[in-house]
Amino acid sequence: MSNANHEPARTRRSPQRDAVRDVLNSRSGFISAQDLHAALRENGSSIGLATVYRHLQSMLSSGEIDSLHTGEGEALYRQCSPEHHHHLICRNCGRAVEIDAPEVESWAKKVAGKYGYTDFEHTVEVFGLCAECSAKRR
Numbered sequence: 657m658s659n660a661n662h663e664p665a666r667t668r669r670s671p672q673r674d675a676v677r678d679v680l681n682s683r684s685g686f687i688s689a690q691d692l693h694a695a696l697r698e699n700g701s702s703i704g705l706a707t708v709y710r711h712l713q714s715m716l717s718s719g720e721i722d723s724l725h726t727g728e729g730e731a732l733y734r735q736c737s738p739e740h741h742h743h744l745i746c747r748n749c750g751r752a753v754e755i756d757a758p759e760v761e762s763w764a765k766k767v768a769g770k771y772g773y774t775d776f777e778h779t780v781e782v783f784g785l786c787a788e789c790s791a792k793r794r
Contacts, residue, residue, distance in 0.1 A: 672703050676711045677735075680721060686732035686752055724752070724781050742779075746786035755782070 679695050680687070687695075693708045712733055715721045722736030724743055732750070740761075741754045760780050768776040785793070 672701075672707055673711050673715070675699075675701055675703060676708060676715070677720070680733065680735045683734060686724060686734045686750065688730055688732055692733070724779070726750070726783075742781065744782045744784065746789055747783050748785055748789040751786045751788075 675696055676692065679692050679699075689705070689708050689712055692712075693703070693705045696703050696708065712721065712723075716723055716733070720736070721733050723731050723733050724745065725731055726745070732752075734752075742757045742760065744753045744755050745751070757780060760778075764776070764778045768774070
């Protein structure tokens with residue numbers, strides 16, 4: 657999870673940024689930049705992939721969206737929850753579930769404090785197979 661404790665910055669509105677936001681708002685889960693770009697193109701947008709990446713990075717920096725990296729290193733994005741959270745992600749279908757992990761929070765604070773770190777951040781993504789994908793493999 658990214659940007660857990662950042663306050664959203666003011667950003668300039670643009671039709672392209674609004675289009676990216678609209679696609680993210682229409683999805684319940686995470687989406688790659690390439691798939692988001694394809695969805696925009698299917699809707700008649702002429703936005704380029706580099707512009708999609710630029711808007712995603714800006715929205716990530718401002719705390720508007722959430723991201724995670726898959727086991728293969730691909731970045732995925734979605735409209736974010738305002739609270740800090742972690743994810744349990746299916747390696748097969750990509751389904752992501754937000755999980756509460758109080759043990760992780762206390763561990764991260766303890767480790768940061770042990771080494772004198774302040775204003776720290778952390779991410780935790782747990783990968784496995786969801787119940788549906790596990791059942792299909794049987």
